[in-house]
Amino acid sequence: MKSIFLPFLFLIALTFCGDKASSNIGTNSSEDALPIEIQKLQDGNKILLQVNAHSGFGIQIDVPNVISASAKDGLIIESQNLVFAGSPNPKKPEYYLNLKPMELTFQGKGKLILQGKIFYCDFSKNICLPGKIYRELNI
Incomplete structure (x- = not known):
């Protein structure tokens, strides 16, 4: 059970980190596109x-x-x-x-x-x- 849970937890953490990085890029590019x-x-x-x-x-x-x-x-x-x-x-x-x-x-x-x-x-x-x-x- 532990061997399945840890990779699943890692994927969830990676997904949330990826969302934060892409939202920062979007904010900067939208300001430049005025x-x-x-x-x-x-x-x-x-x-x-x-x-x-x-x-x-x-x-x-x-x-x-x-x-x-x-x-x-x-x-x-x-x-x-x-x-x-x-x-x-x-x-x-x-x-x-x-x-x-x-x-x-x-x-x-x-x-x-x-x-x-x-x-x-x-x-x-x-x-x-x-x-x-x-x-x-x-x-």
């Missing part, structure tokens, strides 16, 4: 961040879209203006057509970490979702 693009334009110690939605998607205006910045590995953020502002879409005024670039000034070199939540909508599916943003940029 229809949101963040472009970094750097000029000296100034960075402009341009946030855009892919074609067929929009970023909602009347919700708490947030991006925060932090630094590590020697980078120091002197000032930041990470506010969502821009012109509304004339066809769908509840969404941004264009967002104004967000500005940061810094000193040194290191990593800039951007974290936040952006509410975006898929126009073809008529559904809106919150998307978590996490990006590490080398400066």
Whole structure:
């Protein structure tokens, strides 16, 4: 009886460990698959961040879209203006057509970490979702 029970217990434990590993991979890949693009334009110690939605998607205006910045590995953020502002879409005024670039000034070199939540909508599916943003940029 013991010889049958131990392999069975091992298979159950292996199954549960496998599920945890695959769910972590899915979480990371879904965050990377957001229809949101963040472009970094750097000029000296100034960075402009341009946030855009892919074609067929929009970023909602009347919700708490947030991006925060932090630094590590020697980078120091002197000032930041990470506010969502821009012109509304004339066809769908509840969404941004264009967002104004967000500005940061810094000193040194290191990593800039951007974290936040952006509410975006898929126009073809008529559904809106919150998307978590996490990006590490080398400066």
